Amino acid sequence: MFINRLVLLILFFSSYAHAELSIQNWKTPNGSQVYFVENHSLPCR
């Protein structure tokens, strides 16, 4: 039971880690380059 859960957890995290990173890129009117990754759910460390 515990092992099953552990396996599930590992599966969950590895699929999440493989999730593709979507990077958006633009310039401000003043010429600064901006890179943006929108993420509302990531662990925050």
Next chain:
Amino acid sequence: MAHKFILLKTIVYPVVDVNVMFSAGSVRDSKQTNGVASMTNHLMFSGSAGMSEQKLMNSFADIGAQIGSNFNRDQSSFSLRTLSEEKSEAIELFKVVLQKPNFDKEILDREAKRYVANIAQAETMPEAIATKRFMKSIYGEHPYGLPSSGTIDSINRIKVAHLKKFYKEFYVANQADIVIVGDVTKAEAELIAKDISSGLPVNNNIKAIPDVKKVEKQETRISHPAKQAHLYYGVPIMKRNDPDFFPLYVGNHVLGGSGFGSRLTYEIREKKGLVYSVYSYFMPLTKKGPFEVALQTSKDQVDEAMGLIKTTIQSFIENGPSESELQASKDNITGGFALRFGSNQKIMNYVSMMAFYNYPLDYLKTYTDKVNAVTVDQIKTAFKKRVDLNEFSTVIVGVDER
């Protein structure tokens, strides 16, 4: 008796991370102004828009926001982490920090004393002596050869006017890279970036960073009472976005980049027992960064270790890695790759590097495939073309001078 379990619930608060980078590292110093770049970076959190250092720090702390800075040869950068519900106030404060630094004379004087004390202390440590001398040896007059925090003399020369001039010249909107990661929408991110950028100076005549020129190789031996000798061996080879990056990087992983599994470790540690560890690495910079091999060993064995480094690298240049060594390195590099994006902070680090060095947006997506595509022949070709031991300089600290 039953086991007791204590359940701790982890509450993840949504956060926003912002990182603002300027091409304002110590490569922007000259011999005369060495340390100005570092000191400018260092004093950015020491009071802004007339607010004291203490008031500013308290204001960030009051809303639970964290700020940090980073400085190296290429880059001066500033980061903010805030809870998304406090982001308006946090960004407002962060903007003030970036756009309106005080550069107070009292604080400069206080920090200059600390710099001088740190430099004086580093000058007693064999490792610090060796790396400083190594960079000087391989770069000559190029600013990468300057110590990134300056020298005692050059720090003592810094005036507030130097910092203000440096800030106006290099902390400029049109050269800034802004990275935003986390709990904001694209529209919000656009506003944040525009807000930060619009209050920064603009400089359309920013100086180009000079190319690295070849320097006559040098062998330097410096005596030191430490028991172990510290050895550094190398030359500038690879810059960011280098066309040979993948064969050189993967090849070096076999040669000396993978720690205990590497060729250099096998030859010098496993077979001869001369060292605890030995490594080699390429540090790509805006211009050619150092390729460096380093180890520590006892003073009477340092010449033998030096000889082994040379024969190991030379044999690698001629023969490259074996297929199985190459496969092991590919597995090692690509195996942990996805796990490197498991947090906002890690994403921030990678995306910041991509932004600062103008990497293509698909860099991370194609990284694993590019590593896996490297062949033994490509590694041999790249090492033969780019790595020439006749150009390598040597610094050994901890031997008697000859």
